[in-house]
Amino acid sequence: MIILDQPYVSPELLAYAAARQEPVLDNYMARACSTDLKMQGRQVLNLVPEDRFAAMLRGGQGQNQGQNQSQEQGQNNSPAHGAAAPARLYTCSENSLAWVTEHCSPALAEAIAKLKNKALTRELLRPLDPDYYYRRLSLAEMQALPFEALRAPCVLKPAVGFFSLGVYRIGNAEDWHAAKSAIAAEAERWAAQYPQSVVDGNDWLLEEYIDGDEYAVDVYFDQDGQAVICNILRHEFTGDDDVSDRLYYTSADIIHERLAEFEDWFNRVNALLGLRNFPAHVELRRHASGRILPIEFNPLRFAGWCSTDVSLFAWGFHSYGCFLEGVKPDWNSILKGKEGKLYTLMALNKPANCPPIRDFDYEALAKQFAKVLCLRRNDYTRYGLFGFLFTETPENQREELDRIARSDLLEFALI
Template identity: 25%
Template sequence: MSKVYLVKSKQSESGTIETLPKFEWIQIIEDTGPELKSILERNEKVAIISESSIANVLSSLEQSNPKRRAIELFKDKFLFRKLIKDEEFKVKEVAFRDISKLQVKNKSVLKPLKGCFGTAVKIVDESTNFEKLEKEIQNEIEKNGSIFSENVLTSNEFIIEDFIEGEEYAVDMFYNSEGKPCIVNIYHHPLPKHEHYLHMIYYSSMKTFDEIYPLAKLFFERLNEKISVTDFPMHCEFKLIGNKLIPIEINAMRFGGMGLGNLAYHSFGVNPYRFFLEGREPNWTEVFKNLDDDLRFVYFIAYNSFSKDIRTNFPKIQKLRDEFTEIKFEQLFDYQKQLAFGVFCLQENQENLNRLLQINFDDFFEPII
């Protein structure tokens, strides 16, 4: 029987495996050792669950393999902008020690060269106090660096790039064995009130699909005219400006992290890995046919408190549950070892979704007695 191989590392963040039911056609392998190289050489269906595995995938691919070239293009911010013909978009490398000396004229995004969980991602402009910001970033990196390795979260290498206005969206997709793009979910990523909880909410809806699907499909068709890959999953981030979809970042060889890619399974019964295995796209018209247009299918990451010490405080899980309209799936984590105490798949209305975006997780942690 054909299989999908999910590649994990010792530094993989929680979420993807924990939120996916076990299937005999999914095999989980480590990103070290000869097995990874062997299955890549056989052109099996392979997806990683964390950016921490991408270096080992690269080293296991032949130089001539189109997948290797595509991964390298997406990882290099400068080559990526050239690839998509957006060279007016300015990207500059910055060492951590130079952050305090930065001067910017326009609204920009400062972030680690490699990052996870929105750690140390800052929106800056000409009014930013960069000396103060450098100290904030150092504290954030030290706090989260105990969980993520340098392969996942760089502490000394940063980039600063133009800020693109517009609503943010993400797409999980793959190119099948014929190189055709197959979309397995589309998410709207509204920004929360508190920037420390950047990735708290992603959601899918019929409105989101109607707006983004045709634009994304066209983008992916044109992209593969340049990279020529097959059996290649991707998690892609965009900004929507008018009717134009602007690519921000492409994460190769995986779907949405921390289990985001499994939202479709718990919301619609659509398993993205099953469709990846079979090389086909869900019939999204059928999926949404009997669903209310106003429903929002939410992936909610329950962050640890930003201000309270998790060594002396614990999460009030039931208090958070009471904020939700309907919980479709719940997975709790060891908050002492992760940056979140759980993830939830929710069914919400827009009114309550707007309220959830105001959440401050400091309010959901209380002292250990």
């Protein structure tokens, strides 16, 4: 089962859904996509009316969260064996979460709420790292809080957020005042671009700054609650103050080095969450000591804006296909011949205080890279990015990545 929604649906996801005739919720976005396919002479989507789709979703739900297990009887919150597994639902956008929550089982709605709200997630996972510091604040409380009350360095972010919107690293009083000023100025724009279920400017999280390497992981928990990793991307920054989504990359070395360790961590996480047939895009940090801490869990989807298609460009398989078909990637065979290469996902975000752009030279941008796998253009007049770029780069020739990571991209813009 698939729900398509704004802001973007990739041609790759459409082709997959149409070819398999996966049940797709009949909403405005899906109808528009299916009409486009028909006009191209291609197979259309298997659109399912809202009431029947909702019934399918609820009918496939069992005791998937296992929250009724009794700890007093010596049981944990791991998935309940023998209970009916929930239906496999994939959403390409968090804009769909409000509809899902309204029409799904109470257990699934509760799981979505707990994962989408970072403060609630922190509380659920506290047993994995009891000393981790965080503090939840309303907008008014955050704006009134003096710098002296903080444990700097720290990170400020919306408790319910998306795409690094409203994320600020706080190292000193100047950072704190700048962050609060920026939030006051940007809150109206966020509200116009995303529903409150995706970005909530009234609920904030102040938390410990996690030192270490950052990763983005597309993972699902199967019908038995076991973690299945569909991709691991290293999220690289230009410095401590950089919180952008510009550069992610995966490689055979990254998968080999982190797969078993991250699977073990996700299984320990799910012993507390009790999820089954549940996909998530998870951002986390790994300290050199091996300490792993989550940044955020994004429920019922993989990497946003359909950028999870990096698994198709890099490894040759659909990450959402693995989940919907209940398949575990055969990494030993998939990674053969991929050694020494970086497969990148770049969010071509606009700089802060970007002037009005009349045009953007995508061709000139593409020429900066030895091998472009896919270039997706975006309506930059409506959203805060020019598009997405996927490349293949030899590990020993990564200068092109370092260069684009530092660029504000205005060199390719006609102002």
